[in-house]
Amino acid sequence: MCGIIGYSGNLEAEQVLISGLEQLEYRGYDSAGIARMTRDAVEITKTTGNVSALKRKLEEKATLTSHCGIGHTRWATHGGVTEENAHPHRFGKITLIHNGIIENYKKIREDYGKGTRFCSQTDTEIAAMLMDTFYDGNPEEAIWKTTAKLEGSYAFCVLFEDIPNVVYCIRKVSPLVAAYAKEGAFVASDVTALIAYTQDYFVVPEDTILVLTDEKAELHNQKGNVVKPEMLHVKWDFASAQKNGYPHYMLKEIYEQPEALQRTIAPRMKENIPDFEDDQIPDSIFESIQQVKIVACGTAMHAGLIGKVLIEKRVRIPVGVEIASEFRYADPIIDQKTLVIVISQSGETIDTLASLRLAKELGAVTIGIVNVKGSTIARESDYVFYTHAGPEIAVASTKAYTVQIAALCLLTMRLALIKKTLGRGEITRDFALLKESIECVKHALLLEPEIQKMTACLTEASDLFFIGRGIDYALSCEGSIKLKEISYIHSEAYAAGELKHGTISLITEGVPVIAIATQESVFSKMVSNIREVKARGAKVILITKESMQVEESIFDYHFTIPEIADDYTPIPAAVILQLIAYHTSVRRGLNVDQPRNLAKSVTVE
Numbered sequence: 279m280c281g282i283i284g285y286s287g288n289l290e291a292e293q294v295l296i297s298g299l300e301q302l303e304y305r306g307y308d309s310a311g312i313a314r315m316t317r318d319a320v321e322i323t324k325t326t327g328n329v330s331a332l333k334r335k336l337e338e339k340a341t342l343t344s345h346c347g348i349g350h351t352r353w354a355t356h357g358g359v360t361e362e363n364a365h366p367h368r369f370g371k372i373t374l375i376h377n378g379i380i381e382n383y384k385k386i387r388e389d390y391g392k393g394t395r396f397c398s399q400t401d402t403e404i405a406a407m408l409m410d411t412f413y414d415g416n417p418e419e420a421i422w423k424t425t426a427k428l429e430g431s432y433a434f435c436v437l438f439e440d441i442p443n444v445v446y447c448i449r450k451v452s453p454l455v456a457a458y459a460k461e462g463a464f465v466a467s468d469v470t471a472l473i474a475y476t477q478d479y480f481v482v483p484e485d486t487i488l489v490l491t492d493e494k495a496e497l498h499n500q501k502g503n504v505v506k507p508e509m510l511h512v513k514w515d516f517a518s519a520q521k522n523g524y525p526h527y528m529l530k531e532i533y534e535q536p537e538a539l540q541r542t543i544a545p546r547m548k549e550n551i552p553d554f555e556d557d558q559i560p561d562s563i564f565e566s567i568q569q570v571k572i573v574a575c576g577t578a579m580h581a582g583l584i585g586k587v588l589i590e591k592r593v594r595i596p597v598g599v600e601i602a603s604e605f606r607y608a609d610p611i612i613d614q615k616t617l618v619i620v621i622s623q624s625g626e627t628i629d630t631l632a633s634l635r636l637a638k639e640l641g642a643v644t645i646g647i648v649n650v651k652g653s654t655i656a657r658e659s660d661y662v663f664y665t666h667a668g669p670e671i672a673v674a675s676t677k678a679y680t681v682q683i684a685a686l687c688l689l690t691m692r693l694a695l696i697k698k699t700l701g702r703g704e705i706t707r708d709f710a711l712l713k714e715s716i717e718c719v720k721h722a723l724l725l726e727p728e729i730q731k732m733t734a735c736l737t738e739a740s741d742l743f744f745i746g747r748g749i750d751y752a753l754s755c756e757g758s759i760k761l762k763e764i765s766y767i768h769s770e771a772y773a774a775g776e777l778k779h780g781t782i783s784l785i786t787e788g789v790p791v792i793a794i795a796t797q798e799s800v801f802s803k804m805v806s807n808i809r810e811v812k813a814r815g816a817k818v819i820l821i822t823k824e825s826m827q828v829e830e831s832i833f834d835y836h837f838t839i840p841e842i843a844d845d846y847t848p849i850p851a852a853v854i855l856q857l858i859a860y861h862t863s864v865r866r867g868l869n870v871d872q873p874r875n876l877a878k879s880v881t882v883e
């Protein structure tokens with residue numbers, strides 16, 4: 279979860295580390311710190327709070343010239359949010375930062391640190407102690423000996439006090455990418471921190487040590503041999519990872535959806551039929567598939583709920599949507615005839631990754647729907663379907679969700695073609711509808727001023743409900759998570775027909791209910807459910823298609839999306855829900871992009 283950066287080169291280290299941490303802050307923002315190396319010392323500055331707090335602390339210090347250092351922005355796991363627990367941690371000659379969890383840190387403390395007084399409650403300081411124990415002038419040997427003892431996940435960047443201007447790094451599971459540019463050598467948790475210097479980078483392979491000097495970023499294996507990195511190129515540039523005049527990343531990312539959808543859909547279009555030749559996903563993998571499991575977390579899992587409706591309807595094979603943290607421990611029934619689709623924006627979510635590994639072990643065919651190029655899930659899936667949303671910085675996922683739905687639409691169409699459950703004509707029509715949904719998103723964005731006004735009635739709510747049926751219920755789940763994660767208002771998503779089996783007792787005068795009713799087949803049923811909540815005093819915010827006739831008595835606010843086939847309504851309707859969450863959070867004066875307790879990329883269990 280934490281963000282880490284390391285640098286050795288000709289620029290001022292402080293400047294590189296701070297701007298890198300600003301780019302990585304969405305990974306964790308409980309506390310932040312840097313260590314700068316000079317010829318004879320390693321100077322640490324750290325604080326609770328975000329990177330701005332760290333900047334303020336640095337301003338109070340005397341200027342220090344340094345061209346090498348490491349930086350960290352923390353999402354607390356072991357130990358509370360205190361300055362002592364913030365990284366970097368120093369022990370003896372070792373100063374290091376860490377992203378991950380050392381599961382056996384207690385045993386290591388007993389075996390190697392008995393009687394030692396530690397400054398923090400972290401597992402990281404124990405790792406620093408262990409490395410210092412093993413260090414006798416040979417840094418790489420100390421690293422290998424240390425990691426041989428560690429259980430868990432880690433990405434470490436290490437400074438050895440007596441080896442000036444060199445950063446040593448190693449990782450297991452937790453991500454690290456590196457690059458060399460004219461300004462020097464860089465390492466970071468993800469490429470957003472490097473993009474100001476270069477678009478060419480590599481993923482640090484596990485079981486190698488990365489050595490950064492002002493002349494190179496070099497990989498060494500355990501025998502000490504140099505390993506050639508596999509270079510990757512990221513298409514987006516520094517500007518794409520900035521706010522570009524928007525007050526928040528989230529709003530910018532909401533507005534980027536038409537282009538993101540276009541980039542995800544258009545390259546897969548051949549003769550108006552989705553084609554995955556360029557993705558290197560062969561049709562043959564679909565032929566013997568008898569069931570599909572979609573495994574993911576949070577918003578990505580909610581995209582999977584939409585995928586289930588689409589695939590079951592068009593391909594007529596059973597689809598299970600599984601929460602990754604459950605799936606991995608649930609002894610799932612899957613085999614070679616199962617297609618497991620894992621969905622992850624970051625490609626690093628630990629539970630999704632573990633589920634992918636389990637699915638592979640059990641012989642399933644796996645496809646990763648992933649946004650971040652070269653991420654672990656992308657590399658480890660049998661096949662990868664990249665969404666092209668561009669960098670998503672806000673913790674609340676928006677554009678990644680709608681492109682994940684688009685990806686699932688495309689996969690459904692191809693699967694239906696291969697399974698012959700739909701003819702080419704029907705698929706061509708489906709494809710046209712998917713493209714139409716982009717225009718509908720543009721229309722939904724025009725509703726922002728009205729949505730902004732409406733959210734005045736939500737800011738004081740303590741509970742809120744989202745209701746829908748079928749695909750609208752799947753979308754309700756996403757609307758609910760979006761609202762609660764950034765507005766801190768308790769909300770729940772309910773299948774509208776299920777409400778009267780318990781939850782309707784919570785609907786009292788003035789409780790807001792966001793009713794999504796875009797499905798023609800169940801529209802009259804939805805209207806009845808809305809009447810039921812209205813009769814109990816609910817404040818109803820209704821979302822329908824333009825053509826749907828509704829009596830004014832059943833809603834307080836009404837937002838519409840343009841006419842589009844039922845299965846494609848979630849893409850534009852999601853935009854309305856995102857804007858509702860966004861403006862509610864803004865009105866409540868909250869940190870929209872960095873909500874409390876959360877981090878963008880969840881790399882711990």
Ligand code: AGP
Pocket residue numbers: 575576577578621622623624625626627630673674675676760763878879880
């Ligand atoms: C969404 O707004 C979230 N913050 C969160 O649920 C997220 O979708 C989830 O953690 C999965 O992340 P991933 O797509 O990077 O795997």
